[in-house]
Amino acid sequence: MKSGKQRRLEIKQKRREKARQNKGIDVYSAQTKLPRHAVKANHAALLHNSAYWRELPLFYIDREFVCRDCGSHEIWTAKQQKWWYETVKAYLE
Numbered sequence: 001m002k003s004g005k006q007r008r009l010e011i012k013q014k015r016r017e018k019a020r021q022n023k024g025i026d027v028y029s030a031q032t033k034l035p036r037h038a039v040k041a042n043h044a045a046l047l048h049n050s051a052y053w054r055e056l057p058l059f060y061i062d063r064e065f066v067c068r069d070c071g072s073h074e075i076w077t078a079k080q081q082k083w084w085y086e087t088v089k090a091y092l093e
Helices: 004-021 043-049 078-087
Strands: 063-066 073-076
Touching (some): 004 063, 004 073, 043 078
Antiparallel strands (some): 063 073
16 A cells, blocks of 8 residues: 555656646647646636736646746646636736
8 A cells, every 4th residue: 555655756747747748738729639638718717817918828737847946846737727817816927
């Protein structure tokens, strides 16, 4: 039986692999096929960005980033992005 720490590491590794696969995907293009693990964007909830941003994303995908403070490699999941931009009303820039 795996420990909680081992399970979390497995989940994190799977998310990293998905994020690496997402590297060339354009979330602003209608020509892009919606990936299986993508979360659709709600443009009505993104209207607060319309004055500042030319294009709104059609969907969110997992993205890999490096923390500015500690330098660790992390994953910003599609669900977290949707919450941040649509519920909290943060700006896309």
